[in-house]
Amino acid sequence: xxxxxxxxxxxxxxxxxxxxxxxxxxxxxxxxxxxxxxxxxxxxxxxxxxxxxxxxxxxxxxxxxxxxxxxxxxxxxxxxxxxxxxxxxxxxxxxxxxxxxxxxxxxxxxxxxxxxxxxxxxxxxxxxxxxxxxxxxxxxxxxxxxxxxxxxxxxxxxxxxxxxxxxxxxxxxxxxxxxxxxxxxxxxxxxxxxxxxxxxxxxxxxxxxxx
Amino acid sequence: xxxxxxxxxxxxxxxxxxxxxxxxxxxxxxxxxxxxxxxxxxxxxxxxxxxxxxxxxxxxxxxxxxxxxxxxxxxxxxxxxxxxxxxxxxxxxxxxxxxxxxxxxxxxxxxxxxxxxxxxxxxxxxxxxxxxxxxxxxxxxxxxxxxxxxxxxxxxxxxxxxxxxxxxxxxxxxxxxxxxxxxxxxxxxxxxxxxxxxxxxxxxxxxxxxx
DNA sequence: ACCTGAACACCGTTCAAGT
DNA sequence: ACCTGAACACCGTTCAAGT
Numbered sequence: 001x002x003x004x005x006x007x008x009x010x011x012x013x014x015x016x017x018x019x020x021x022x023x024x025x026x027x028x029x030x031x032x033x034x035x036x037x038x039x040x041x042x043x044x045x046x047x048x049x050x051x052x053x054x055x056x057x058x059x060x061x062x063x064x065x066x067x068x069x070x071x072x073x074x075x076x077x078x079x080x081x082x083x084x085x086x087x088x089x090x091x092x093x094x095x096x097x098x099x100x101x102x103x104x105x106x107x108x109x110x111x112x113x114x115x116x117x118x119x120x121x122x123x124x125x126x127x128x129x130x131x132x133x134x135x136x137x138x139x140x141x142x143x144x145x146x147x148x149x150x151x152x153x154x155x156x157x158x159x160x161x162x163x164x165x166x167x168x169x170x171x172x173x174x175x176x177x178x179x180x181x182x183x184x185x186x187x188x189x190x191x192x193x194x195x196x197x198x199x200x201x202x203x204x205x206x207x208x209x210x211x
Numbered sequence: 212x213x214x215x216x217x218x219x220x221x222x223x224x225x226x227x228x229x230x231x232x233x234x235x236x237x238x239x240x241x242x243x244x245x246x247x248x249x250x251x252x253x254x255x256x257x258x259x260x261x262x263x264x265x266x267x268x269x270x271x272x273x274x275x276x277x278x279x280x281x282x283x284x285x286x287x288x289x290x291x292x293x294x295x296x297x298x299x300x301x302x303x304x305x306x307x308x309x310x311x312x313x314x315x316x317x318x319x320x321x322x323x324x325x326x327x328x329x330x331x332x333x334x335x336x337x338x339x340x341x342x343x344x345x346x347x348x349x350x351x352x353x354x355x356x357x358x359x360x361x362x363x364x365x366x367x368x369x370x371x372x373x374x375x376x377x378x379x380x381x382x383x384x385x386x387x388x389x390x391x392x393x394x395x396x397x398x399x400x401x402x403x404x405x406x407x408x409x410x411x412x413x414x415x416x417x418x419x420x421x422x
Numbered sequence: 423a424c425c426t427g428a429a430c431a432c433c434g435t436t437c438a439a440g441t
Numbered sequence: 442a443c444c445t446g447a448a449c450a451c452c453g454t455t456c457a458a459g460t
Contacts, residue, residue, distance in 0.1 A: 099310050099314070103310070132390070133407065136359060173326045175329035182339050186343075192347055192348075195344055
């Protein structure tokens with residue numbers, strides 16, 4: 001809760017909004033509570049942002065801008081792999097980001113990321129069709145895995161998978177119960193992200209060699 | 212806008228809420244506007260639903276209940292394939308559903324779906340580890356593809372990919388522009404869903420044979 | 423048991439008035 | 442140019458009072 005020494009500007013507002021959404025959840029981010037961080041009223045924010053929707057657009061762009069790009073000199077496979085991983089890492093720091101991201105049109109920072117993923121794919125020697133398939137499969141994996149991971153680590157920290165399993169009918173849902181118990185026992189083995197990522201990279205490599 | 216001949220009950224409320232969210236978007240679904248559908252005040256809904264969050268839980272369960280399950284007699288691969296496809300088909304009819312689904316804990320109908328996906332996978336002869344990888348990769352693909360498709364078909368119907376491409380710097384984003392133009396030219400070739408689905412099923416089959 | 427009006431504590435946003 | 446108070450049109454939800 002900083003005093004208001006410096007004048008308001010959009011960068012500071014967006015930065016504070018991201019921090020607030022990270023800490024308290026985006027559902028409790030309101031123009032009024034955000035303005036309180038600057039010891040002013042909600043109306044003052046409208047000098048720097050069109051409206052709340054515009055603010056969230058800028059928040060998503062801010063997050064997108066934090067994603068580290070791979071060097072343009074490395075081969076396509078490590079480049080794509082590195083970008084997928086750093087995208088996941090950044091998204092995990094902003095639990096509200098995946099939903100906001102998917103629901104909005106891209107801005108400059110997101111175009112920059114798309115370019116950084118498409119450019120190495122374009123050097124792999126794929127047909128347009130295969131490049132398109134590969135690109136979307138990779139994006140879907142990164143966001144799908146991240147969302148799944150966030151749902152597990154964020155939702156009701158009080159309710160463990162084991163508790164949930166105990167309330168399910170063992171005759172009706174035997175495989176669900178086994179699945180939940182597997183997760184209970186394997187909390188810290190997070191190789192699923194890399195495994196499926198490599199599966200997709202293998203498939204892309206295979207398509208490239210067949211072209 | 213039905214007259215209120217029958218008494219209110221939760222099933223009718225949830226049904227109306229789903230229809231309203233499908234037609235107008237979930238952001239314009241309020242307890243007050245929903246109540247107006249039954250020519251009553253918002254407060255009357257609270258006799259059948261704990262609160263708005265509970266209502267949305269029931270809406271997601273309603274959608275999950277509409278997903279057709281494969282026969283339990285068929286082999287694992289067509290069973291999984293069919294469930295993935297019918298899940299996608301149902302989700303596409305309810306654009307608000309994927310976000311609401313991912314953000315909430317499962318209820319009975321979603322357990323039923325998980326069981327219907329895990330049960331055939333369990334007969335494929337995978338290790339627990341591989342079954343887990345396969346399950347999550349399949350779910351991520353279904354939801355990721357569906358979200359992507361919804362974003363493309365719902366967002367600003369006025370702005371075509373081609374319009375967007377025209378506003379991008381051709382030197383900075385050459386691959387993004389090529390990608391958008393590819394989508395412009397290939398509106399109706401939707402084989403990406405099946406292609407990646409088969410890729411994942413092949414990988415699962417391969418893991419099963421190697422066990 | 424089910425219903426419902428009034429009221430409370432919030433929202434986002436507009437507008438007119440200030441410096 | 443930037444700021445801001447009051448006001449408007451909404452929210453979800455509680456509570457007390459009705460049948």
